[in-house]
Amino acid sequence: MSGGTSGAKLLLVGCGKMGGAMLDGWLASGVASHVAVIERAGLPDALVGNPKVSAATGPGDLPAGFVPDVVVLAVKPQVMDSALPDYRPLVGPGTVFLSIAAGKTIAYFEQTLGEGAVVVRSMPNTPAAIGRGMTVAVPNARVTADQTALCDALLRAVGDVAWIDDEALLDPVTALSGSGPAYVFLLVEAMAKAGEASGLPADLAMRLARATVSGAGELLNQSPQPAADLRKAVTSPNGTTQAALDVLMAEDGLQPVLTAAIAAATRRSRELAQ
Ligand SMILES: NC(=O)C1=CN([C@@H]2O[C@H](COP(=O)(O)OP(=O)(O)OC[C@H]3O[C@@H](n4cnc5c(N)ncnc54)[C@H](OP(=O)(O)O)[C@@H]3O)[C@@H](O)[C@H]2O)C=CC1
Numbered sequence: 001m002s003g004g005t006s007g008a009k010l011l012l013v014g015c016g017k018m019g020g021a022m023l024d025g026w027l028a029s030g031v032a033s034h035v036a037v038i039e040r041a042g043l044p045d046a047l048v049g050n051p052k053v054s055a056a057t058g059p060g061d062l063p064a065g066f067v068p069d070v071v072v073l074a075v076k077p078q079v080m081d082s083a084l085p086d087y088r089p090l091v092g093p094g095t096v097f098l099s100i101a102a103g104k105t106i107a108y109f110e111q112t113l114g115e116g117a118v119v120v121r122s123m124p125n126t127p128a129a130i131g132r133g134m135t136v137a138v139p140n141a142r143v144t145a146d147q148t149a150l151c152d153a154l155l156r157a158v159g160d161v162a163w164i165d166d167e168a169l170l171d172p173v174t175a176l177s178g179s180g181p182a183y184v185f186l187l188v189e190a191m192a193k194a195g196e197a198s199g200l201p202a203d204l205a206m207r208l209a210r211a212t213v214s215g216a217g218e219l220l221n222q223s224p225q226p227a228a229d230l231r232k233a234v235t236s237p238n239g240t241t242q243a244a245l246d247v248l249m250a251e252d253g254l255q256p257v258l259t260a261a262i263a264a265a266t267r268r269s270r271e272l273a274q
């Protein structure tokens with residue numbers, strides 16, 4: 001890559017839900033000069049004809065002279081074992097392998113690609129699709145400062161980024177922010193069902209649950225106040241919210257369920273490394 005963090009040449013391996021969302025962000029931000037996409041299902045229709053995007057069937061089918069600055073690995077962890085060895089010819093000091101796969105460790109990538117591989121392991125989440133993702137990333141020892149800046153720009157094109165040194169934290173990160181959007185969507189489903197159980201028509205209950213969770217999320221996003229203070233601002237003494245929170249904040253309320261759920265996801269992330 002030449003000239004700072006703009007105009008990078010990218011190779012995206014896997015253009016599904018996460019890879020596709022990130023690609024949209026790169027194209028919108030201008031951080032990429034060209035993205036070659038290797039995707040079993042082919043290039044999404046919306047990208048056909050885009051001069052900054054090309055489809056390839058594999059790493060041996062890239063545009064002439066195309067040496068990627070970053071190979072973004074966005075296939076399922078279960079597919080990685082069969083897909084990754086084909087990318088060994090691209091290993092070199094000028095190419096970063098940026099993985100978003102759950103569980104797959106830096107040691108795994110170094111073993112499979114070779115010791116010389118430059119690797120960033122990261123964990124984004126699906127709000128990346130609207131530029132509101134949260135990604136945590138950890139580099140291996142071969143990543144240069146320029147390459148860190150480039151990966152930061154790529155990840156920042158779809159939301160916020162936190163860099164960490166301790167790779168072991170990526171398992172609970174995956175459990176909290178990687179999988180977390182699913183917990184929030186489940187909360188909407190559960191609130192709507194609970195509203196129905198209390199007498200609301202189904203469509204009104206879902207409309208209220210969806211608007212309440214997305215509105216509260218945006219309030220949290222825009223307000224400098226801690227979440228606990230925003231909660232207290234809703235809670236009148238001896239009022240309706242207090243009655244609900246007495247249930248949700250009881251010893252057997254929401255906290256133990258969430259703690260167990262996030263522990264289960266953390267364990268599963270560790271298992272995916274095996
Ligand atoms: N979804 C999420 O919320 C998050 C996912 N991740 C990680 O992102 C990665 C992708 O997940 P997600 O986007 O949800 O999955 P998807 O299944 O939506 O995307 C993966 C894509 O890769 C394609 N594919 C399969 N094999 C190959 C191959 N050999 N070469 C190129 N493309 C291939 C798949 O095609 P086909 O369907 O035909 O197999 C699919 O379109 C995973 O590793 C996951 O752990 C990380 C954070 C959040």
Ligand SMILES: O=C(O)[C@@H]1CCC=N1
Binds near residue numbers: 102174178179
């Ligand atoms: O469920 C999964 O394994 C992936 C990783 C985080 C979100 N989705």
